[in-house]
Amino acid sequence: MPKTRRQEKPAPVTAEEPFPLGACSVGTEEPENPFTTARRQLDEAAALIGLDHDVHELLRWPLRELHVALPVRMDDGSTRTFHGFRVQYNDARGPNKGGIRFHPEETIDTVRALAAWMTWKTAVLDIPLGGAKGGVVCNPKEMSPGELERLSRSYIRQVGRVLGIEKDVPAPDVYTTPQIMAWMADEYSFMQGHNDFGITTGKPLAIGGSLGRGDATARGGVICIREAARELGIDTKGATVAINGYGNAGSYAHKLCVELLGMKVVGVSDSKGAIFCPAGLDHAALMEHKRRTGSVGGFPGTEPISNGDLLELDVTTLIPAALEGEITCRNAMKVRARIVAELANGPTTPDADRLMHELGVYVIPDLLCNAGGVTVSYFEMVQNTSGWYWEEMEVQLQLERKMTSAFRTVHDTARTLGVGNRLAAMVVAIRRIEEAMRLRGWV
Secondary structure (H helix, E strand, C coil): CCCCCCCCCCCCCCCCCCCCCCCCCCCCCCCCCHHHHHHHHHHHHHHHHCCCHHHHHHHCCCCEEEEEEEEEECCCCCEEEEEEEEEEEECCCCCEEEEEEEECCCCHHHHHHHHHHHHHHHHHCCCCCCEEEEEEECCHHHCCHHHHHHHHHHHHHHHHHHCECCCEEEEECCCCCHHHHHHHHHHHHHHHCCCCHHHCCCCCHHHCCCCCCCCHHHHHHHHHHHHHHHHHCCCCCCCEEEEECCCHHHHHHHHHHHHHHCCEEEEEEECCEEEECCCCCCHHHHHHHHHHHCCCCCCCCCEEECHHHHHCCCCCEEEECCCCCCECCCCHHHCCCCEEECCCCCCECHHHHHHHHHCCCEEECHHHHCCHHHHHHHHHHHHHHHCCCCCHHHHHHHHHHHHHHHHHHHHHHHHHHCCCHHHHHHHHHHHHHHHHHHHHCCC
16 A cells, blocks of 8 residues: 555654764855755755655755775875775666766765765656766875775775766766776776777766767856847857866866857866956867866966956856855855856855855756756766667767756746755755655565
């Protein structure tokens, strides 16, 4: 028989928690714990739609997580122990999917939050996957290629037991690369005794990578910017853009905003500085400058500004493409962009998101805006499983279809409910995941 709603009053979702959380500090100078942010977003959406208590409680926690210690032989002959994680948040809709970060400030709560966001993201895009995330506490900028390879292989030796194309498939994220994915795929293949390159996505083409994966995150975001501009009646030709974070996603966003939408990128930043040029920045020249110098700072013909100034530039579109918590209550009122397109994960706190919605800023949330990466990673999984590899035009065509469909669903849900796009995206995701959990008998 189907389960009936319990009659007694359920315990509040704020009951004692089995995972330790950092203090929530909205309104102070300290950034909010990212997992607290992720759960606040869930709680708000659950309250809006009257989500069943049992479903809500289950969705507030990762289904499983693994903590590992990774011994790595360094170039100087010493052995250093690194700490890593893999969190598998919810796989009701299919195998888990999510990137691996190498970052000196990685924490388990960041990984939990990212795994939760990946769970919602795959549901918003209606991809038959769950959400996971991995991380290693390290500074890859201070490690040699050999040390990075040994670290990558050590991670797979420890975490590989919970991975597999039918269980959990990692991908690149902050400071991880296609080469690192190749090392991981090779180590996993050795452990299995046969080639199993489908264990990672974002791989080089020579070992089963997908055409179109390199710029997929940015391309999906630019498709969303195009659709948002149409809704707002904005002509993108000559419209201005500022990009916070000039890594893979941010730099490709620069290129594609210019090539596909005719926009003008006037400001960018990376971890070492920010620059502004009202006449517009040339993508190829800026990339060459960063390759030579290691930063966008000092690019000829530009004015140095702070990262805070960049977020407050008077532009048509602001693209946060760095890390979590960049836009908070302290600076949300100073954002002058008409569109905020989140290529980063969790760049906006819940209170800042609500404030910008009230001020009329059209926010394209990370759950939608940066989902091009996982979408093409899913395409890569399909190609690895079938052994049939697509032409790049086919990849881009399928990405276009998925992104525009998801944008329309989120936008229409927001209008129907009278809420912001992030809350609408959460509602879309939760409803789809709840349906899968009920059909499977989990709740």
